[in-house]
Amino acid sequence: MSEIKWSETEEKIAKQAFEKAYQRETLALIKIVREQASQITKLEDLWYLHDLLSTKRHEIDGKYDYDHSTLVFVFAQLLKQGWLHHEELKGLNPKTLSKISALARI
Amino acid sequence: MSEIKWSETEEKIAKQAFEKAYQRETLALIKIVREQASQITKLEDLWYLHDLLSTKRHEIDGKYDYDHSTLVFVFAQLLKQGWLHHEELKGLNPKTLSKISALARI
Secondary structure, eight states: OTTOOOOHHHHHHHHHHHHHHHHHHHHHHHHHHHHHHHTOOSHHHHHHHHHHHHHHHHHHHHHTOOOTTTHHHHHHHHHHHTSSOGGGGTTSOHHHHHHHHHHHHO | OTTOOOOHHHHHHHHHHHHHHHHHHHHHHHHHHHHHHHTOOSHHHHHHHHHHHHHHHHHHHHHTOOOTTTHHHHHHHHHHHTSSOGGGGTTSOHHHHHHHHHHHHO
16 A cells, blocks of 8 residues: 555645544543543552553554555544544545545445 | 561461551552543543553552562561551561561661
8 A cells, every 4th residue: 555645735634634533532532531530449440440541552552653654544444443534534535535445344 | 587487466467457558558549540530631641640550550569469478578668658557567576576667767
């Protein structure tokens, strides 16, 4: 997929979409953590929260690495997970969009 | 220090003191985590909380391992850190107590 060329406009759209998904996912995580933490009464709950944070940190660090060679895969994943909506990718090359859509259906 | 013999009464006192310190430290940690989590607004704060939990989990798992060969060191540490009070060890062998007190002063 690394042969895809991104125009300046596409680059801007991609970066905005990427940032939007990042904001959505991180804000949702913050909300979950705040809710879970407010209900902690025992050490077991605390370590459960720790495990959740370890997993999410690893996942988010890995996913939000803006890299052209993996961008279509990341966008497909973000669409599937609901952090990004199709209309937010409007303006990208139709070929790129169809690749992303196809991957999102897998 | 492993040559120290613990009578049945001493064993009971040690276990109670150990449990008391554990309860105090873990409840204090839960309070801190709940407070910190309620103030989280950005991802950076979330990862800071994650780092804190990683450190504390490692520390607590290591410290609260009830083992006769290390008990005087653990009690000394708990006294120094304020999770245990001298009077809660009352009833232990005077020799054991003086070892713990000496170690707590280091």
